[in-house]
Amino acid sequence: MSSILVSLDGGILSITLNRPDKLNAFNPEMHQLLKAAFERARDEPAVRAVLLTGAGRAFCAGQDLSERNVAPGAAPIDLAVTIGSYYNPLVRRMRALPKPIVCAVNGVAAGAGANIALACDLVLAARSASFLQAFSRIGLLPDSGGTYFLPRLAGTARAMGLALLADKLSAEDAERWGLIWKALDDAQLMQEALSVAGTLAEGPTKAYGLIKKALYASAGNSLDAQLDLERDLQREAGYSEDYREGVSAFMQKRKPVFKGK
Numbered sequence: 001m002s003s004i005l006v007s008l009d010g011g012i013l014s015i016t017l018n019r020p021d022k023l024n025a026f027n028p029e030m031h032q033l034l035k036a037a038f039e040r041a042r043d044e045p046a047v048r049a050v051l052l053t054g055a056g057r058a059f060c061a062g063q064d065l066s067e068r069n070v071a072p073g074a075a076p077i078d079l080a081v082t083i084g085s086y087y088n089p090l091v092r093r094m095r096a097l098p099k100p101i102v103c104a105v106n107g108v109a110a111g112a113g114a115n116i117a118l119a120c121d122l123v124l125a126a127r128s129a130s131f132l133q134a135f136s137r138i139g140l141l142p143d144s145g146g147t148y149f150l151p152r153l154a155g156t157a158r159a160m161g162l163a164l165l166a167d168k169l170s171a172e173d174a175e176r177w178g179l180i181w182k183a184l185d186d187a188q189l190m191q192e193a194l195s196v197a198g199t200l201a202e203g204p205t206k207a208y209g210l211i212k213k214a215l216y217a218s219a220g221n222s223l224d225a226q227l228d229l230e231r232d233l234q235r236e237a238g239y240s241e242d243y244r245e246g247v248s249a250f251m252q253k254r255k256p257v258f259k260g261k
C-alpha cells in the first residue's frame with residue numbers, strides 16, 4: 001500500500017496521506033512520495049490547485065516515532081538530518097509552489113502534521129479535528145515552521161501556550177484564533193474542500209502564485225519593500241493572459257474563462 005495516494009481530476013491534484021494505522025505519521029517513503037507529488041504539482045500545467053488530506057481518522061500524527069525509539073545506551077539520532085532533508089524542504093516546496101494548496105484537516109493534526117497543515121494556503125478542518133503541538137510532550141520544540149507560523153498567525157502568547165502546554169486545540173478554536181480559514185461540519189468537509197479547490201483550479205493561477213509570493217514575503221518586509229514588491233508582481237500579473245481575459249469578461253459582463261496563463 002502506497003503511503004500517499006495521488007490523483008489528478010479537473011485541475012486538482014489530490015494528495016492523501018495514507019498510513020491510517022499510524023495516523024498517517026511521516027516516514028521516509030512518505031516524504032519521498034510527497035516530494036514527487038509537489039514537484040508534479042509545480043511542473044504540470046494541468047495541475048491548477050492541490051488538495052491535501054489524510055486517510056482514516058487522522059490528518060497526520062507527525063514523525064513516525066517507532067523510527068525514533070532508540071535502545072538504552074545507543075547513540076542518539078541526529079534529528080537535524082531528517083529536518084534538513086525532509087521536513088524543511090517540504091515546507092519550502094509548499095510555500096514556494098506557485099499554485100494554491102487547500103488542506104482538508106479530517107482529524108487530529110499533531111507534531112509536524114499540524115505544522116504541515118498550517119503551511120498550506122487555505123486550511124479547512126472538520127469540527128472533530130484538532131491541532132496539537134505534540135513536540136514538548138516528547139521533549140522537542142515545534143518544527144516544520146511551527147515557531148514561524150504560530151506567532152504570526154495567533155500571536156506570541158497563544159503560540160507559547162500551544163507549544164509549552166501541548167494541549168489539543170479544537171478546529172473551532174483554531175478558526176477563532178486565526179490559525180485556519182474555516183471549521184466545518186465533518187460531513188461537509190470533503191465536499192467543501194473539493195468545491196474550494198475546484199474554484200481555485202478554474203481561477204487565474206498566475207495571480208494566485210503571485211498572491212502567495214506577496215503575502216508570504218510580507219512578514220519579513222517593511223511597508224516600502226512590500227509596496228515595491230506589489231508593483232513588481234502586479235507588472236507580472238498585468239502581462240498574463242488571464243488578466244486580459246478578466247478585464248475583457250468584466251467589460252462584456254460575462255464570466256471569465258481563465259486558463260492559468
Ligand code: T3D
Pocket residue numbers: 021022023025061062063064065066068079082083087108110111112113132134135137138140143
Ligand atoms: O524525528 C524527526 O525526524 C524530527 C521531526 C519531528 C517532527 C514531529 O512530528 S515530532 C512529533 C511526533 N508526533 C507526536 O508526538 C504525536 C504522537 N501521537 C499522539 O500524540 C497521538 O497518537 C495523537 C494525539 C495524535 C492521537 O491520539 P489517539 O489517542 O487518537 O490515538 P493513539 O491511540 O495514540 O494512536 C493510534 C495508533 O497510531 C497507535 O498505534 P497502535 O497502538 O494502534 O498500534 C499509535 O501508536 C499510532 N501513532 C500515533 N501517532 C504516531 C503513531 N505511531 C508512530 N508515530 C506516531 N507519531
